[in-house]
Amino acid sequence: MSLRHGLLGILAEGPASGYDLARRFTEVLGSIWPAQHPKIYAELGKLAGEGLVEVESEGPRRRKAYRITDAGVAEVKRWLTDVEVDHTMRLQPMLRSLFFWLMETDELRRHLEAEARYYRELADRYRDYAARKDRGEFGYSVQTQSMRVTIEAAVRLYTSLADWADWAQTVPPAQPAPEQ
Amino acid sequence: MSLRHGLLGILAEGPASGYDLARRFTEVLGSIWPAQHPKIYAELGKLAGEGLVEVESEGPRRRKAYRITDAGVAEVKRWLTDVEVDHTMRLQPMLRSLFFWLMETDELRRHLEAEARYYRELADRYRDYAARKDRGEFGYSVQTQSMRVTIEAAVRLYTSLADWADWAQTVPPAQPAPEQ
DNA sequence: CGTGCACCTGTCCCGAGGGACATGTCAAGA
DNA sequence: TCTTGACATGTCCCTCGGGACAGGTGCACG
Secondary structure (H helix, E strand, C coil), X not given: CCHHHHHHHHHCCCCEEHHHHHHHHHHCCCCCCCCCHHXXXXXXXXXXXXXXXXXXXXXXXXXXXXXXXXXXXXXXXXXXXXXXXXXXXXXXXXXXXXXXXXCCHHHHHHHHHHHHHHHHHHHHHHHHHHHHHHCCCCCCCHHHHHHHHHHHHHHHHHHHHHHHHHHHHHCCCCCCCCCC | CXXXXXXXXXXXXXXXXXXXXXXXXXXXXXXXXXXXXXHHHHHHHHHHHCCCEEEEEECCCCCEEEEECHHHHHHHHHHHHHCCCCCXXXXXXXXXXXXXXXXXXXXXXXXXXXXXHHHHHHHHHHHHHHHHHHCCCCCCCHHHHHHHHHHHHHHHHHHHHHHHHHHHHHCCCCCCCCCC
16 A cells, blocks of 8 residues: 555655646656556545645646645655665566566567566667756755656666677577586 | 466476475575465366466375466467556555654664664575675576575565665755755 | 637546455464 | 374455546647
8 A cells, every 4th residue: 555655755845736747757656656647536535534634725627636734744764764665566567577488589588688678768868858857957945856866776787688688699598507 | 477487487487285385485585475385275276276286296295286287388488479568566664664754763764773673684685695696506407596686686675675774864854944 | 709628626436455354274383 | 093284265344556547737839
């Protein structure tokens, strides 16, 4: 149940509508913590019911902006410091790699090339983001400083996955038993 | 719905019981693709119903070993080559990093140290695994060759996350605006 | 003036995942 | 003989996530 804390954390930066939050999730967090708008609206409703956020204003087009309450801020902080980190990962590409031996050699090559391309592209995108941040394009608030750290993780993660896919192509399909 | 293909893929190596599969999932795949035994037994039942696996033998203690069928092998291969890779990631530690600015400086330091330790330990475990594989402890079958590739991904992934946690500690908590 | 489109907020259903709980079985050791 | 514990298989329930579907609103452009 991290979506609620993800929303609270972003709202801690300032008021936002469900639509804003959905966009921020897909833009910045899309590849790291996907969230669909239906869940966001539902969760915002619950959060409001619990007094962790409140409606700040109602704008045009039925737009409702939410503001985090003191209780909400306290709750994110509690989560950040007291709740144990969930390290669960579920990476289908790595699960698939266990079964590479079932694939034809050139199917595998095509697959690994595509994977490398995919990860390299994502890494580049985040690297570019980081560079723009370092140039000061997004200011120097503590919030963007934290985002810089998150982006760095993405750059490193995707770069190492791209490198891995490249490396995997150099591994012989079936290594013969070595002569002792 | 990757659990079914994960099970099929492992069964492609040879017959196994639900218990065996559960163990393999927690031992090798625990940190990459977690799966609880209730789901495994349920999925095996479904797979048997669809003719993708069949009961090979019934041993002591109600043990039922399953064997993959030709249709099952065809299905994994179809999945590997025809079904698009799901690159979804959901990394709570990275989501949390977006909110580091909400944490006290020394809370954050403790957190990052713990994270680095955690990832370093996992990386070491997999690195050790890889070394044993390279020494030939697990033989030189195509299956272990694929597992070697998977393990390499884990090593690289966890190493880069550990490095990231170390790096994050060197980032100043709140960077002041630079004088132009 | 109209109409299309981006904006904005939802409902609903289904399948997957997490975790507590239940049950039966064989072997080893007190 | 009794009991503990590892082996082995399952049920049940609840929540979360994915995705299809729906509906109302203001603006820009022809």
